[in-house]
């Protein structure tokens with residue numbers, strides 16, 4: 001069974017619930033071996049201490065966040081591996097600001113996220129208002145996704161089909177070449193793709209990326225990991241059975257894991273069914 005979860009939030013971002021320790025306890029209760037803490041990084045590309053209090057932690061909170069995760073890492077060291085991560089927005093042109101923000105801390109891994117396309121959040125319905133042809137928006141999203149992989153700042157590329165969550169349906173098949181190009185860039189940059197089960201919570205039917213794209217990532221030899229994108233302690237490990245079954249079907253036998261910005265591998269044991 002999948003025993004790692006590399007994508008979790010907590011109260012600091014302003015829209016998730018609970019303390020970091022609640023997420024660790026939940027992972028322990030599920031028998032997991034590794035739990036990554038990856039709250040939303042401060043809005044480093046805008047002025048002020050806390051430009052978006054409901055979206056991300058304040059800049060002044062980052063040192064306390066890191067200290068708290070490091071303390072919990074020690075506290076739980078004999079029971080579960082706690083990893084220090086951060087989910088960081090990729091903003092084209094602000095790469096050096098981003099590097100400056102991250103440099104002082106001993107992260108185990110960094111998740112790069114594309115949330116903003118043409119300056120709009122992909123989880124904001126306003127994104128699609130007045131858009132008659134969605135294809136240029138998809139193209140821009142996948143272009144930014146490729147750049148987030150190539151910029152060298154991140155170990156994991158987050159929820160890589162998030163753009164479809166609120167997009168007008170049906171999704172045109174013309175996006176497949178765009179996804180293919182992004183996967184090519186991700187492969188070349190040798191970064192990992194997370195299977196993010198918030199897709200099930202937002203869409204109901206598919207994780208991010210979609211099952212089709214996970215299959216293509218496997219074909220290309222792109223390392224995969226698991227992230228619930230937990231915003232409540234009870235989300236930890238969300239839908240991991242479904243992903244385990246999907247990965248078994250695809251013949252994926254390991255997941256990527258991280259320590260000190262080094263990528264390792266953890267075996268994915270097939271789920272045992274009892275008659």
Ligand SMILES: [Zn+2]
Nearest residue numbers: 009013040231
């Ligand atoms: Zn969030």
Ligand SMILES: [Zn+2]
Nearest residue numbers: 007009087229
């Ligand atoms: Zn997240």
